[in-house]
Every structure is written in C-alpha cells, then in structure tokens.
Amino acid sequence: xxxxxxxxxxxxxxxxxxxxxxxxxxxxxxxxxxxxxxxxxxxxxxxxxxxxxxxxxxxxxxxxxxxxxxxxxxxxxxxxxxxxxxxxx
Numbered sequence: 001x002x003x004x005x006x007x008x009x010x011x012x013x014x015x016x017x018x019x020x021x022x023x024x025x026x027x028x029x030x031x032x033x034x035x036x037x038x039x040x041x042x043x044x045x046x047x048x049x050x051x052x053x054x055x056x057x058x059x060x061x062x063x064x065x066x067x068x069x070x071x072x073x074x075x076x077x078x079x080x081x082x083x084x085x086x087x088x089x
Contacts, residue, residue, distance in 0.1 A: 019075055026071040030064060037063055 041059050045051045052059070082088075 015079060019079055022075045022079070023072060026075065027068075030067050030071065033067065034060060034064070 037060055038056070041056065041063065045056075045059075054062075
C-alpha cells in the first residue's frame with residue numbers, strides 16, 4: 001500500500017514537470033510568431049472603417065490567446081495519450 005501512495009505524487013509531479021517543459025518550448029514558438037503577426041494586424045486596422053481604440057501591442061497579445069489555448073490543449077492531450085499509445089521518452 002505504501003508504494004502506491006508514494007508513487008502517485010511522483011507521477012503527478014512528473015506529469016506537471018513534463019507539461020511545463022513542453023508548454024515553455026511551445027511558448028517560445030508562439031513568441032516567434034509575433035513579428036509576422038504585427039504587419040497582419042496593422043493591415044487589418046488600416047482596412048477597418050472604425051478601428052478599435054486599443055493599442056497595437058494589446059491587440060497582438062490578445063491575438064496570442066488562441067494559440068496559447070491550443071498549445072495547452074495539445075500538450076495536455078499528448079501527455080495523457082502517450083502512455084496509452086506506448087510512447088516513452
């Protein structure tokens with residue numbers, strides 16, 4: 001019985017450590033997306049009749065919410081399904 005109690009926290013800690021590491025690597029990729037995103041947002045703002053009164057930096061940060069959610073979901077799904085698929089690292 002004691003092995004089960006001791007193994008569960010390590011497994012949980014390992015899961016969150018892996019999640020955090022993979023999320024940080026993905027986050028680096030998302031931040032490299034910013035230079036290509038700025039001209040796209042500027043072009044959209046110029047083509048709008050009534051652009052929002054938000055600064056460009058805030059619009060860029062708001063545009064990164066969707067990729068962050070997708071990244072978190074993909075990392076979570078990968079970590080949960082990899083052992084069932086027999087994948088190990």
